[in-house]
Amino acid sequence: MLNSKISRRQILKTGVAATTALAAPAIFSPAYAASGTVNVWTYANFLPDSFKEEFQKDTGIQIRERLVDDQGKEFNLLAAEAGQPTADIVTIAGHRFRQFIDSELIAPLDIGRLSNWSRVNKVYSEADWTIVDGKKWGVPILAGAEVMAYNTDIVTPEEARSWDILFGEKYAGQTAYILQDIMSIVMLYLGYDGNMIGYDEAKAAEAVAAAKAFLIERKPRVRKYYDAGAEFQQMLINQDIVVGHAWSGPVSKLIMDGFPAAMTIPKEGSYGFVYNYNVVNNGPNADNAYILLDALLAHPEIGANMTKASGFISTFEGSAEFLSDIEKAAASFTQEELDALQFFRADNNKLKYDLVDPAVEEIKAA
Amino acid sequence: MTRHTRLIMQMVYWAFVLYLFIPLSLMVLMGFKDSKFIGFPIKSLTLHWYKVVIQDLELMSVFAYSFTIAISSTVLAIIIGTWAAMLLSQAKFKGKIIVFALITLPAVLPGIISAIALRIYSQTLGIEPGMTAVILGHTVHNVPFVTLVGMARLNSQPMSHVEAAQDLGADNVISFFRITLPYLTPALVGAGIFCMLTSFDDFVRSFFLGGYEPTLPVYIFSQLRTGMSPEINAISSVVLVITAVMGLAAERLMRRK
Amino acid sequence: MPPQEEYSTGSRSFWSWLATSKVYQSVSASLLGTKKRRLVLLAAVPIIWAIVANLGPLFKMLDISFYDAYPLSKGREATYTIAAWREFFVTPVYYIPFFRTLIFSGILTFATLVLVYPVAYFLARHVPKSRQMLFLLLVLIPFWVGEIIRTYAIMILLGNNGAINIALKFLGIIDRPIPFMYTSFSLGIGIVYLVSLYMLLPLYSALEKIPTNMNEAAADLGAGPWRRFWRITLPLSKDGIASGCVLVFLIATGFYATPVILGGPSSTMFAESIANTFNVAADRWPTGAAFSSIMLITTLTLAAVFLKIMGRRGKGYL
Numbered sequence: 001m002l003n004s005k006i007s008r009r010q011i012l013k014t015g016v017a018a019t020t021a022l023a024a025p026a027i028f029s030p031a032y033a034a035s036g037t038v039n040v041w042t043y044a045n046f047l048p049d050s051f052k053e054e055f056q057k058d059t060g061i062q063i064r065e066r067l068v069d070d071q072g073k074e075f076n077l078l079a080a081e082a083g084q085p086t087a088d089i090v091t092i093a094g095h096r097f098r099q100f101i102d103s104e105l106i107a108p109l110d111i112g113r114l115s116n117w118s119r120v121n122k123v124y125s126e127a128d129w130t131i132v133d134g135k136k137w138g139v140p141i142l143a144g145a146e147v148m149a150y151n152t153d154i155v156t157p158e159e160a161r162s163w164d165i166l167f168g169e170k171y172a173g174q175t176a177y178i179l180q181d182i183m184s185i186v187m188l189y190l191g192y193d194g195n196m197i198g199y200d201e202a203k204a205a206e207a208v209a210a211a212k213a214f215l216i217e218r219k220p221r222v223r224k225y226y227d228a229g230a231e232f233q234q235m236l237i238n239q240d241i242v243v244g245h246a247w248s249g250p251v252s253k254l255i256m257d258g259f260p261a262a263m264t265i266p267k268e269g270s271y272g273f274v275y276n277y278n279v280v281n282n283g284p285n286a287d288n289a290y291i292l293l294d295a296l297l298a299h300p301e302i303g304a305n306m307t308k309a310s311g312f313i314s315t316f317e318g319s320a321e322f323l324s325d326i327e328k329a330a331a332s333f334t335q336e337e338l339d340a341l342q343f344f345r346a347d348n349n350k351l352k353y354d355l356v357d358p359a360v361e362e363i364k365a366a
Numbered sequence: 367m368t369r370h371t372r373l374i375m376q377m378v379y380w381a382f383v384l385y386l387f388i389p390l391s392l393m394v395l396m397g398f399k400d401s402k403f404i405g406f407p408i409k410s411l412t413l414h415w416y417k418v419v420i421q422d423l424e425l426m427s428v429f430a431y432s433f434t435i436a437i438s439s440t441v442l443a444i445i446i447g448t449w450a451a452m453l454l455s456q457a458k459f460k461g462k463i464i465v466f467a468l469i470t471l472p473a474v475l476p477g478i479i480s481a482i483a484l485r486i487y488s489q490t491l492g493i494e495p496g497m498t499a500v501i502l503g504h505t506v507h508n509v510p511f512v513t514l515v516g517m518a519r520l521n522s523q524p525m526s527h528v529e530a531a532q533d534l535g536a537d538n539v540i541s542f543f544r545i546t547l548p549y550l551t552p553a554l555v556g557a558g559i560f561c562m563l564t565s566f567d568d569f570v571r572s573f574f575l576g577g578y579e580p581t582l583p584v585y586i587f588s589q590l591r592t593g594m595s596p597e598i599n600a601i602s603s604v605v606l607v608i609t610a611v612m613g614l615a616a617e618r619l620m621r622r623k
Numbered sequence: 624m625p626p627q628e629e630y631s632t633g634s635r636s637f638w639s640w641l642a643t644s645k646v647y648q649s650v651s652a653s654l655l656g657t658k659k660r661r662l663v664l665l666a667a668v669p670i671i672w673a674i675v676a677n678l679g680p681l682f683k684m685l686d687i688s689f690y691d692a693y694p695l696s697k698g699r700e701a702t703y704t705i706a707a708w709r710e711f712f713v714t715p716v717y718y719i720p721f722f723r724t725l726i727f728s729g730i731l732t733f734a735t736l737v738l739v740y741p742v743a744y745f746l747a748r749h750v751p752k753s754r755q756m757l758f759l760l761l762v763l764i765p766f767w768v769g770e771i772i773r774t775y776a777i778m779i780l781l782g783n784n785g786a787i788n789i790a791l792k793f794l795g796i797i798d799r800p801i802p803f804m805y806t807s808f809s810l811g812i813g814i815v816y817l818v819s820l821y822m823l824l825p826l827y828s829a830l831e832k833i834p835t836n837m838n839e840a841a842a843d844l845g846a847g848p849w850r851r852f853w854r855i856t857l858p859l860s861k862d863g864i865a866s867g868c869v870l871v872f873l874i875a876t877g878f879y880a881t882p883v884i885l886g887g888p889s890s891t892m893f894a895e896s897i898a899n900t901f902n903v904a905a906d907r908w909p910t911g912a913a914f915s916s917i918m919l920i921t922t923l924t925l926a927a928v929f930l931k932i933m934g935r936r937g938k939g940y941l
Contacts, residue, residue, distance in 0.1 A: 039578065044588040064578045067588030073573070076901060077495075080485050086495065086577065173802065224805045225888050230590040234775065237405035238782025240804050253593055257402045310592055357907075358716070361899070364891040365719040371848060375745040379758075382742045386765040386816070389776035392786060393768065396779065404775065406784050450669035457665055465666075468673035471681070474873040474923065479915040482901060482908075483680035490683070506676045514866070518828065537651050538661055540642050556824075559763075567769050569880070583769050594775050602772045609767040613760045 038288035045309035088283040095344030116297035138276025142312035172221035177245035252311035255330040397599035415600040439504035447512025473510035496577035519553035688912035707913035743826035805887035829863025
């Protein structure tokens with residue numbers, strides 16, 4: 001492939017010298033004593049830097065943070081470690097507990113070890129989805145919603161009261177959604193229950209088939225089925241779309257930066273989700289995990305910093321007081337919107353996703 | 367070729383360079399944007415993101431970690447790949463085509479498949495996720511490229527040189543180091559640059575095989591959830607400048623020689 | 624470059640000292656004494672590597688593709704089944720991305736060849752030897768920027784409010800932005816960017832080896848420039864074309880991130896279908912493993928057929 005004229009030894013020499021110099025800090029960085037560490041798998045910007053520094057100084061426990069970008073991958077990683085996890089705390093949305101519990105990857109939460117448990121807003125700490133198999137499983141940290149987001153220069157708030165504009169003719173070719181998530185919303189929009197509570201197989205199949213047919217029919221009008229929050233932000237900035245379905249966090253961050261965007265929960269309703277820190281089953285430093293979780297809950301300002309960094313809403317009581325007006329406006333909903341919001345539920349996930357996953361493939365292939 | 371076609375080719379070359387560099391210049395430009403997001407319009411410019419990059423010790427160690435992995439896996443891949451190239455081009459034995467197929471197989475495996483297969487496999491071998499596993503993963507992927515390049519070069523090697531050395535009493539090992547290796551070196555340097563490139567750019571293997579320290583692509587991927595910040599453009603611009611300077615310096619050294 | 628150039632006096636004395644040392648001679652005699660021992664020494668490392676590092680993981684993958692579930696929850700044994708393999712053949716949904724991937728990669732390979740051949744030719748035959756390295760560097764440097772960053776840069780280039788549309792509007796050529804993004808066009812732009820390197824290097828290397836005097840001799844015999852190209856240059860660069868095309872094709876079928884980000888609603892590739900089986904639900908690893916095996920077998924067969932047509936039958940490199 002390559003040939004003599006391209007390169008000679010000098011390249012290697014220069015390269016090795018330069019990279020050795022660059023690599024030095026990594027080689028000499030201190031080895032972490034296993035007893036004094038806590039291992040956290042979390043999303044970027046979920047653990048504020050200021051909190052990490054303070055915690056490490058106060059307790060002497062080093063936080064080893066592993067950044068993840070997808071819960072499916074997180075599950076795969078943990079499952080691949082086959083009962084000898086290298087993590088103490090993982091980040092899981094409430095409606096995905098079931099998958100991790102069934103594979104015995106996370107441990108039930110011992111609330112007795114968290115003196116600051118009461119600082120979690122009751123809306124979250126006492127919600128029905130927190131209990132699976134009669135036990136509590138995670139510390140709620142950040143809440144988000146499946147929202148409709150739009151460019152305020154083009155779309156009016158009145159139009160945005162309904163999901164109709166996402167599927168209608170007016171903005172054809174200027175919309176985007178996450179296919180997996182929009183399935184639940186379309187079920188709700190068509191009068192079904194996206195959580196499938198109490199559904200038998202026939203009813204569930206009917207709901208999924210209806211949503212699938214609806215989305216295939218609307219396929220010529222959609223610009224993009226996307227995956228990552230950053231993609232959605234970029235599509236709004238690049239004006240490839242003017243309205244779309246998104247998670248609230250990335251949209252909040254865009255609004256906080258001054259982009260003319262808004263988000264809403266349309267009148268037909270939508271779903272919310274809550275990220276939790278869960279203690280890993282058989283994790284190497286369970287005691288330190290509880291120390292970290294308790295410290296995180298100790299002050300509402302920590303929650304506010306988490307909101308600023310991630311765009312999602314803090315679950316800690318009183319954290320909103322530490323946000324500026326713009327930040328508050330960018331990361332909150334009106335009462336009317338909240339009334340239309342319900343949480344995702346894990347109860348019927350197996351039934352639901354066994355139907356939804358193949359339907360998503362079919363829509364993409366249609 | 368006529369002057370005419372030569373001109374056309376020259377234009378195609380420069381058009382190709384333009385095609386490669388326009389996205390790059392946009393990337394560099396966005397690193398100076400005074401906003402938390404990349405894209406037009408740009409209201410004002412700032413050096414803020416470069417300051418963030420320089421002051422961010424965590425980022426520097428991510429950087430260094432990626433480089434360490436790239437260098438180590440490249441060195442390993444060159445040793446094993448050259449060995450395989452020697453075997454495949456110099457020795458005659460039955461089932462050579464099978465060995466060739468086995469050695470080059472990882473080059474054509476889709477990343478996600480090889481990553482997950484390696485992750486499960488390393489678990490059964492007792493290799494913890496982390497630097498060792500990532501280095502091995504990248505080595506597996508890179509060996510075929512070194513082998514292919516090495517074989518191509520060896521196939522054009524005049525055997526008379528090796529034979530002459532052996533007539534003078536050198537055994538196979540010595541004639542390899544004195545005759546064949548110098549002949550191979552240019553090709554191996556090329557292959558090495560290529561290996562470092564793929565290692566440095568690899569996300570999926572690094573993610574599945576890695577531990578707590580992220581490589582640069584893994585770090586960037588994790589940032590994509592909340593937004594593509596100009597900071598990432600600033601990091602990439604720094605990488606670009608370092609590699610360009612390294613390349614140009616090497617080219618100059620060569621010409622002086 | 625003649626090999627003599629590489630001997631420094633320092634290394635010469637080391638090697639001749641080594642060659643004459645008694646210890647080395649006896650070690651060498653026992654290790655390399657017979658032809659068989661030499662072959663064993665040469666073969667051991669690559670073959671062990673190929674079996675342990677290359678075949679091991681694949682065997683594990685193939686194994687999993689016949690499980691009924693994976694990862695297994697505690698205390699549960701896997702039973703063997705062909706369900707995962709059957710799923711591909713009985714679910715027409717997967718045919719579309721599967722064949723789309725093959726066709727798209729084929730077209731893309733051809734397009735890359737047509738685009739990159741003149742570039743490689745220009746580099747190898749028209750740029751003076753002393754400047755070739757510089758010109759080659761110029762097209763290699765962009766590849767040091769990661770795939771994701773480059774892909775996002777392409778979004779900013781092609782978006783409705785991207786650089787090209789802004790420029791066209793400024794020049795008064797268009798009133799409304801042209802939607803380049805999320806089409807086969809944007810996808811092609813993004814992927815050709817990623818694979819052109821794999822085409823350029825083999826082509827350059829093959830073209831650079833063709834002696835100039837062959838063309839001159841043909842010209843003396845009265846052959847025109849096109850005739851010379853078809854009869855001499857093209858056949859002599861066949862090796863480079865073959866390995867470049869095979870590499871690009873195989874690599875293009877495996878791309879995941881770029882098609883996901885740049886493609887439109889109707890350009891799902893098979894790699895994404897495979898990745899979804901690992902990312903979405905827990906019990907679908909066997910399906911993903913079976914799909915991977917199917918794709919691997921198909922693409923390798925196609926590559927082998929292509930090489931056979933090119934008349935090389937596994938001779939040489941690729």
